[in-house]
Amino acid sequence: MYNFTYHRASSVSDAAKLLGQDAESKILAGGQTLLPTLKQRLAQPSHVVDIGGIGELQGIKVSADKVVIGAGTRHAAVAMSAEVARAIPALAKLAGGIGDPQVRNMGTIGGSLANNDPAADYPAAVLGLGATVHTNKRAIAADDFFKGMFETALDDQEIITSVEFPVPQKAGYMKFPNPASRYAMVGVMVAQTKAGVRVAVTGAGPSVFRWQDAEKALASKFAAAALDGLAAKADGLNSDMHGSAEYRAHLIGVMARRAVAEAG
Amino acid sequence: MPTVSMTVNGKSVSRDIEDRTLLVEFLRDHLGLTGTHVGCDTSQCGACVVHIDGKSVKSCTMLAVQAEGVTVTTIEGLATDGKLHPMQEAFREHHGLQCGFCTPGMVMSAVDLVKRHPNPSEETIRHGLEGNICRCTGYHNIVRAVQAAATNMRG
């Protein structure tokens, strides 16, 4: 990788100040995407601001109607949290299926969302569960957060501080991994929430998206059979050597039905 | 050049390094701990797995400066007083290694796995080793070794 100057931020405001000093700065959270990117010399930041040690970004708080996860919380902590597993089992399952055990010991929810890799799992949780992304500047609803491939509503010096998940009545997540990279080729989060049914699809398109036809079908009856005969459209989906758009479209349906079945 | 200090295999170490130095480069090139290997450049193969404060991580996907103040255990630090760790012993007993290149990372991942799952099923072991690629063994004997080590580690 190219050389850079490393800074360890002591607080969110310290991190914001460090970021503000140079437009070519990058935030380092868990590093599980940033470091491979830097190793491939695909990015050349002048400064790297490490927010991994900031205490106020850590931790999981579960109450009756919401789960709030600090942005610096590692995937493994979410996956192994008994409280998360009780409140939103699909979220614990999703976190436990990201990357591999070593990636989960380092990677953070904030890092994953800020990066918005089209094949990442967490975007499906945030969009599917209708979460709110809190930053050092504002609160952003899930529907406003994801803007496209590797693009979010975050501005340059904005740092995610926590993610607030409303507890759904039911939710299920099913992932069809890319057999080589283990990223999601298709991942579907389905949730029955107070605000209605939400179905979020990651991996299949340029960015996570809601499958509205399925939401409508499930709103009338939240059962896998409600999706029978319903096909996602292949238009605009990713197509590569691992799977055509047509195959991904088909898998969206299969994974959605299985996610509903799992939600119970 | 920043100075980084940490505890590696029970010893305090401190070195001046380039900011971009990866933890695995620090271990291999600066400390001479060449048991930790580099088998890929995309954080997939797991040959570089070490423990940071008891948890397995890929040392190729962490900057050395990120490890300031932590406790690192590498494969060289697993055996105590010349006696193999039960996981090392089980890999030997069950022929869980051939060329030996993936072995340090595989063993470190397996130790962490058994810590989290003291009585793992075959499926748990196979999924738990998802982050470690072995080209020699077909994993059959690695699975046997982890099962046996788990039994021995439960005592």
Add this chain to the structure above:
Amino acid sequence: MSDTGIGAAVRRKEDFRFLTGKGHYTDDINRPGQAYAYFLRSPHAFARIRKIDTAAAKAAPGVIAVYTGADTNAAKVGSLPCGWVVTGKSGEPHKAPAHPPLAVDTVRYVGDHVAVVIAESRAQAKDAAEKIAVDYDVLKPVISVTDAAKPGAPQVHADVPGNICYDWEIGDKAATDAAFAKATHVTKLDLVNNRLIPNAMEPRAAICEYDSGVDSYTCFVTNQNPHVLKLILCAFVLGLSESKLRVVAPDVGGGFGSKIYCYAEETVLLWASKHVGRPIKWAAERSESFLSDAHGRDHVTHAELALDKDGKFLGFRVATLANVGSYLSTFATAVPSYLYATLLAGQYTTPAIHAEVKTVFTNTAPVDAYRGAGRPEATYVLERIVEVAARETGIDRAEIRRRNFVPPDAFPYQTPVALAYDSGNYAAALDLALKHADYKGFAARKVEAEKRGRLRGIGLSCYIEACGIAPSAVVGALGAGVGLWESGQVRFNPTGSVTIHTGAHSHGQGHETTFAQLVSDTLGVPIENIEVVHGDTDKVPFGMGTYGSRSLAVGGSAIMRACDKIITKGKKIAAHLMEAAVEDVEFSKGVFKVSGTDKNVSMQQVAFTAYVPHNYPEGLEPGLDETAFYDPLNFTFPAGTHVAQAEIDPQTGVTEVVNWVAVDDFGNVINPLIVEGQVHGGIAQGIGQALLEGCVYDPESGQLLTGSFMDYCMPRADDLPSFKVDTTKTPCPHNPLGVKGCGEAGAIAAPPALINAVTDALGIMHMEMPATREKVWRAARSGPLKRAAE
């Protein structure tokens, strides 16, 4: 059998160092004052180099030197040679275009070597390489073997018309045509043997240095055959005296063929080490391994099998196009010819076989031997077409094979494609495999799986391979540039411990244990007193290295011959000590005895006497250190049956391998633990080829699309089942150990077994490898079982 002798599952002696992080792989070795190299590689599949400007790179921080092909060319660094000359149909030798280690005026594949930067650190070398400006005139490349063989295809080398390296044949065409004329049924099949990237877990690496005081070089390198590499580097590339180069292949992290060859990197490093006067280290990043390690397989084949009304095979006709890539790697030409088409008889008595092979240059990385090397390709063609023939004729898949087996009383058996099989009992392995797999119960399991919404299939593969390569005179007659014997040296130390030197090289195979078992058992020396030394050309006698499952059959036999010499000499010393006649001395379990008496002396006493010869036979040389060179009489022919069972989720196309049975006949087994491990690993690579792995280049640009583990699908623990492994035994009659070799069997047997199972599950005749999830899903959706896939 002792618990450390022949046949015992001895735990490996080498494991302690590997398990404690104390192995010494090439990149673990550091030399005083070493510099680091980074190779600038071509981003284009095919381009002329108009100009290379290295000035900025030379001025970059830490840079010691930058060299291009102009420098190596001016210094008369030679072309990387191909060591096996295959003669085509017309009697003409193959075309072997120049292969400069650094490109001179043309780059021919993505990853081809353009320049080397030598700097104080790896990072500085890589930083500086980005400052080299290369002006390329990009040409249209040709990537696939079928495209390259078409008239009017881009010409990879101006001196190779039509991109054809050789057009070769084997077998009797007229007899085969006649057999087809008599046939009641002909089965035809087109298939592709998918291109693979070996991916040994240790990336290639080298450290080279020059000692001006004695004008000699040392090269530490990830290699399977250090003496062969030394010979090539000295005699063919750099023009050095062989006494001036030491090649050391230390602990090597897997090879699978990819570390047999003489590569550009060690060649350039060795040359440059003298120019810069410093040791130079290079270690490939995995991305570089993907681009520049020799790849494997890549065949396109049409095959036809003629059968009579009873399902007996009458004739077999095969036409193959094989990709050799952009340049000929060290043994590239032998793989799709002598290591492939000679195996097309398989386990069967097919009386007439004719095979034609055209090898073709393309703008891709060189292709050479990868685990199995030619034999997996042959087995895939044969075991797939036999399966299709069974389905077409309605004869049970096991029965059709059984009807055609070479019977156990027919050995030695001369096939129509040059080989003479030494021994075997193919039905015995098939029967045992079917029993382990509960073949009879399969139909019920298929029904049960269907109730769970899964499609279950079963597949057989009855494979044979030619291993223990091989009699030097035979391979020489076929074009090999080297002999294929092996050396073994058994050196007693004065106090009775033993050091074995072998020309074979272990990179995972466990030679340090297996060879120690041989000597422990034969000479009665405790195994903990035996060390095996390999991989250092300054320490071990000239040897041929490890590939082709040859180490035990050839290298082990050499060690046994050296043991014989030790015993012969030991008897003379013992006879003197016991004041007996030499012919009255017997040797057993480490003790020399006078027949019919209780007079004895130990091996240890004899060894001590040999080095402290105060009381010693007159005229006998002191010392107890014997070397033998063993040149085999024939190949060995391991064979067996693998049975794969797979279940498919038709909704997603996911194939789960649910059961695997391997019954192999390796002849005698020295260490069953190690043998089983070799089988497991081979099967895993075979399953990888069948389901997961496939090298993909962009057909237009020639960019490698599967250039990392993110896209090239390596088998992981959760992709594979546990394996049921068993053996049958017909000892090899022509080597002293009766062994046949086990290193490649799994990789040879597995792909057709699994594709047979997958196509059985889907009710279709064929599917190309890898049987990816999407392909399987599409087949499930459109095939006879389409309801399930909706």
